Amino acid sequence: MNKTQAICADIAQKLTEQIENGSVKSGDKLPSERELCAQFGVNHHVIRFALARLVHLGLVVSHQGKGVFVSERVHEISYPLTNRTRFTENLQKQDVHADGKLLGWQIRQPSQKECLTLQLNPKDQIYDLHIIRYASGQPVSLTQTILAEHHVPGLNTFLTDFHSLYQLLEDHYNIKPLRISSVLQAVISCRQDTEWLGIPENVPILAIESIANDPTAGKPFEISCSRLRGDMCRCLINF
């Protein structure tokens, strides 16, 4: 049927096969775009388009001025999702070094939706934290965390040497949040993701919105919105 626009997809296919059957290995540099042009007898743009597809699939990464390289098999993280899931603990059990860094924070008025979810008065205030998390030194997720200010008074004083949110909450407030629900969705990377996670655009991201309780108070305590690298994170659920 429609077999005119085969060239570009064909090249992507051939390159994919070369990677998957191991004739170019993990970490290897692909021939330069100019070389591939000559090799396949096509234009610059066709090659670039084919390579873009491989980038989206996570098979290669490209570095301006250096070349295009077959992705190192990133250590895939298994992320068991339970009501007690804690990023740091989770990874340590898999013998992976975990760390978190606070990118920024503010105290602000809650939105209408945040009021509803956290059962706040409109004049209550909230902490809004942005956290990046690392596994073995590699950035894997961006998280926005919302906490009611009156639940964690003076939180700001503990933020200077931030590593693990839940550790902090336990140490200073004796609170161990319990996750009560999560919503998972597959989305595409945006500017923010590319900047912080060091990944290209148009790459899959697992978005997780969770609500956690403070079990002693039995009330909603935390809203968190995480964006996890799709190529690194597998989310496990047991019933």
Next chain:
Amino acid sequence: MNKTQAICADIAQKLTEQIENGSVKSGDKLPSERELCAQFGVNHHVIRFALARLVHLGLVVSHQGKGVFVSERVHEISYPLTNRTRFTENLQKQDVHADGKLLGWQIRQPSQKECLTLQLNPKDQIYDLHIIRYASGQPVSLTQTILAEHHVPGLNTFLTDFHSLYQLLEDHYNIKPLRISSVLQAVISCRQDTEWLGIPENVPILAIESIANDPTAGKPFEISCSRLRGDMCRCLINF
């Protein structure tokens, strides 16, 4: 810093804003590529690149020969994931009409991994079904289902008028599978997805691999690998 390649991203940004602030509405046709070229004073390719970004974000869909249209807000499906999750039931509770179609099936030898998971002998045989599922008539997911042949003898005779797998299993074998684990991952759409689900390439997909038990036998019964449209499916988990 790097502010040369702003044009393309800028245009994508501007078009995105026009859609999000409602100055072009859901279902509306965007100006043709030629018109946009003139409007922004740039080349064909720049416009196409910008539009591609919108496509990946799920904001627009393009139809050859007709034009580029702002995506109709697809009815987002909430997909509660529990050990009793059944696609058909699930959607009916949300007053959404659900249906399934069998794309194909075969009986074959299990792979090593399938043997292990389903606790089979290498000489056992398995049913391998490919199912597409619809919500309100729109395709939302592709699923591969693996069942041991000796658990569902003569299954083939029931496949001619297929609508709901779990209904079939209950009606003819009195089996109500219980999900015991799921693995969720964000990936990117492949050829197969684009063909069956009617979505473009490089669009997010939620991949779910599940294992279910036959509760009366207490043994692994089914492996299913689903690929859900990222723009339509939100997966809910309660703890």
Next chain:
DNA sequence: TAGTGGTCTAGACCACCCC
């Protein structure tokens, strides 16, 4: 300086849709 990836232009031609 020379090589790499990245962005943009100008223009040809194809496939599809609708009148």
Next chain:
DNA sequence: GGGTGGTCTAGACCACTAT
């Protein structure tokens, strides 16, 4: 036939990295 999106070519120029 005249519109639309889709693919490909040829070539210029920029930004980054090595050496």
